[in-house]
Amino acid sequence: MQVPPQQQPGDGAPRRRARAAALALGVPVRRLANLGVSALALAELWQGLAGALSRELDDRRGFLFLPIGFAAGAALYFGAPHEPLPYAGLGSAIVFAGLALTARGRPVAFHLLALLAVIAAGFAIAGLQVQRMAHPVLGTTLNAVEVSGFVEAAELRPRGSRITLAVSAIERPREEKPTRVRVTLAGREPPPVGSHVTLRATLGPPPGPAYPGGFDFGRAIWLDGIGATGYALGRPQPSPTDVAPPFGLAMTTWLDRTRRAIAARIRAALPGEEGGVAVALVTGLRDAVPEAIEESMRVSGLSHVLSISGLHMALVASTVFFLTRALLALLADFALYRPIKAWAALPAMLSASFYLLLSGAEVPTQRAYVMTLLVLAGIVLGRPALTLRTLAVAALVLLALAPWAVLDPGAQMSFAATLGLVAAYERFGRLVAFPSGRLSRWLGLPGRYIAALVLASLAAGLATAPYAAYHFQRLAPLSLVANLAAMPVVSFVVMPAGLAGAVLMPFGWDDPAWRLMGWGLKRMSDISAAVAALPGADRGVPAMPAASLVLISLGLMVLCLARTRLVLFAPVLAAAGIATAATAPRPDIWVDSEARTVAVRGRDGALAVMGDRDRGVAGRFAVEQWLNADGARARFGDADLTKGAACDPLGCLLPLPDGRLVALSRERESLEDDCRLAAILVTPFAPPRHCAAMVIHRDARTAIGGMAATLEPDGRVVLTAARPMQGTRPWEPKPPPESGGTRSAPRAEPPGASSPSKAAGAPAEPDAAPEPDNAQ
Numbered sequence: 001m002q003v004p005p006q007q008q009p010g011d012g013a014p015r016r017r018a019r020a021a022a023l024a025l026g027v028p029v030r031r032l033a034n035l036g037v038s039a040l041a042l043a044e045l046w047q048g049l050a051g052a053l054s055r056e057l058d059d060r061r062g063f064l065f066l067p068i069g070f071a072a073g074a075a076l077y078f079g080a081p082h083e084p085l086p087y088a089g090l091g092s093a094i095v096f097a098g099l100a101l102t103a104r105g106r107p108v109a110f111h112l113l114a115l116l117a118v119i120a121a122g123f124a125i126a127g128l129q130v131q132r133m134a135h136p137v138l139g140t141t142l143n144a145v146e147v148s149g150f151v152e153a154a155e156l157r158p159r160g161s162r163i164t165l166a167v168s169a170i171e172r173p174r175e176e177k178p179t180r181v182r183v184t185l186a187g188r189e190p191p192p193v194g195s196h197v198t199l200r201a202t203l204g205p206p207p208g209p210a211y212p213g214g215f216d217f218g219r220a221i222w223l224d225g226i227g228a229t230g231y232a233l234g235r236p237q238p239s240p241t242d243v244a245p246p247f248g249l250a251m252t253t254w255l256d257r258t259r260r261a262i263a264a265r266i267r268a269a270l271p272g273e274e275g276g277v278a279v280a281l282v283t284g285l286r287d288a289v290p291e292a293i294e295e296s297m298r299v300s301g302l303s304h305v306l307s308i309s310g311l312h313m314a315l316v317a318s319t320v321f322f323l324t325r326a327l328l329a330l331l332a333d334f335a336l337y338r339p340i341k342a343w344a345a346l347p348a349m350l351s352a353s354f355y356l357l358l359s360g361a362e363v364p365t366q367r368a369y370v371m372t373l374l375v376l377a378g379i380v381l382g383r384p385a386l387t388l389r390t391l392a393v394a395a396l397v398l399l400a401l402a403p404w405a406v407l408d409p410g411a412q413m414s415f416a417a418t419l420g421l422v423a424a425y426e427r428f429g430r431l432v433a434f435p436s437g438r439l440s441r442w443l444g445l446p447g448r449y450i451a452a453l454v455l456a457s458l459a460a461g462l463a464t465a466p467y468a469a470y471h472f473q474r475l476a477p478l479s480l481v482a483n484l485a486a487m488p489v490v491s492f493v494v495m496p497a498g499l500a501g502a503v504l505m506p507f508g509w510d511d512p513a514w515r516l517m518g519w520g521l522k523r524m525s526d527i528s529a530a531v532a533a534l535p536g537a538d539r540g541v542p543a544m545p546a547a548s549l550v551l552i553s554l555g556l557m558v559l560c561l562a563r564t565r566l567v568l569f570a571p572v573l574a575a576a577g578i579a580t581a582a583t584a585p586r587p588d589i590w591v592d593s594e595a596r597t598v599a600v601r602g603r604d605g606a607l608a609v610m611g612d613r614d615r616g617v618a619g620r621f622a623v624e625q626w627l628n629a630d631g632a633r634a635r636f637g638d639a640d641l642t643k644g645a646a647c648d649p650l651g652c653l654l655p656l657p658d659g660r661l662v663a664l665s666r667e668r669e670s671l672e673d674d675c676r677l678a679a680i681l682v683t684p685f686a687p688p689r690h691c692a693a694m695v696i697h698r699d700a701r702t703a704i705g706g707m708a709a710t711l712e713p714d715g716r717v718v719l720t721a722a723r724p725m726q727g728t729r730p731w732e733p734k735p736p737p738e739s740g741g742t743r744s745a746p747r748a749e750p751p752g753a754s755s756p757s758k759a760a761g762a763p764a765e766p767d768a769a770p771e772p773d774n775a776q
Helices: 012-024 029-034 037-058 062-079 088-102 107-132 217-223 249-269 273-283 291-300 310-329 332-337 340-358 363-381 388-401 403-407 409-432 438-472 479-507 511-532 546-561 565-582 617-629 668-677 756-760
Strands: 142-156 161-170 180-185 196-204 228-232 589-591 597-601 607-611 646-648 651-655 661-665 680-683 694-698 703-711 717-724 746-749
Touching (some): 037 565, 062 388, 088 107, 107 403, 142 180, 249 273, 273 479, 291 511, 310 479, 340 363, 388 403, 607 651, 651 668, 661 668, 668 680
Antiparallel strands (some): 196 228, 589 597, 703 717
């Protein structure tokens, strides 16, 4: 008798395992007969995944995924198109936490519900923190208004300077006045921090993204506590006031004076370019860093040296720790009978806290500070603390205090680099460990150092590359070469000399240390410039969608945190993210927030620009953002960008790949002809009632930021606003009334549509637009 195919010898064991898997997953016995071979194989695969997940949880690695869930919840809050209900996240967190407690007997359900509870908690904390610090946003442009306030921050810029004012009075308020404003000054001598000044300025709402999917500068500025930006008309003048200064202004003033005094001492010893870099490394003031050096460090992959984070904080804390311990060891009674190692950790904590305040407390510095405190606390308690758990705790603490750090490029790159470094040393640290034996130890030291440097550079570079590509549309493929050449100088000359200079400054013997530091910085800048000049060093990439970054980030986290076969999902997630980025459509038309500058993709795929080239910072900022998003390394002033545009005093024309024309009307007199000749009309003015072209014009009621358009294969034009104007989020200006407001924002109208703006009273054209706040 012939045996049926499904019962052939050798097939029984896999089917028995699959049936066991199905039973383990709770599949009823009566349904087992209906499961085919493929379904049983899927059941077995699922059992294998569940087993791997169980082993991860048994190894107590579930805690490492809590910050990921918390960050995901915070990101969901900030990404919501409408403001959520105040207690929606908190209620969901309580519900999921209660369900998790009832499901403690079922591990998979328990951990899934616990993860959902953490995501909801991140959502809730983000909402509560935003509501706690909510402040007004200026809704319309105010031209030439008088503003008075206390100077909370002052910084030099490549052209002029910039101050942040805590507003005490503002002229002609049309709505609730913002509590803090950021104003750009023409001169390079801003008033001192802590002073009360009065100035005349043009103010507007914080700018939105330059293109759909771009960085939201307005939201970032609002989260810094600023409700309006603009530029001064004249110099600020000191003025008396009866208004009490803001809380903490005295501490801010003292810290600023301390930083400025240290900077003056450094510049006295190092008057050249190296002095500006030394000041940035010691105090965090990057005012005097030459733009050429900063750009070459970005291109070569050495810009992390300028960011005060782990390297700087670790050097300060460890130096104070070892010096204190060495001094205590000189006292025999203390060394023999007292825990001097734990005692030495306390001054190290205080020095790290002071350095955090002195350096400006940026998000990467906060991350390094929290991790440093945890390491020192581990020393006090006698436990090792430099682990992935330390990073997880630091992430949870930082996200709970400032949930908006999940949006900050510096925070993302700082945590990614630290995650890559810690995970790499957990897995491969033994490969660079010192060998046994004194002779072999000394002989192997240079090789081991080089191996450790290569491992650190590869781990940090690969971990931060996706975030550099997403936020800055650039890669540094030669960063490994630059770091191998420069980091020995930074580690053994620059940073020790800087710390020695800070220690010797009270005694007046700091000049030799600063000169040595300057010599090291000169070598570092030479290396940076040499690497940046190599072919292929500056690699631009097109802007990727947020979904790509999420997938690649998940792949990075699985790669660094998983210890079982779950790690095989890492390349799958990364490949999915790369494929999503590669297939993402790129806009064919870009329009700035004032509908005065336009970029059009030609038949060759390159962007051509037309617009007002004398608009200064506003036009340059938008164009450079578009070029970066397109993966081009061209700059605003390049002649090739405008050679394809046909312009006259009234406007410009550029062709689309299909031959149709895009018109930019500079004057009202050109609107009639442009409506007749062009397929798409861009103008800052209200168009005629009946226009044959699709019109994109400035309208304060529809959007904030720029606009982009994509051509469909059938010839249709799909328009997308950078940030639709709804006014429901706390950082969004409220829509102005139909007849008022002068905010610059593009609006699209289909061909032949009448102009509601003209019927209701077109928004008046502002005298000048506030400068976009290009956060470095």
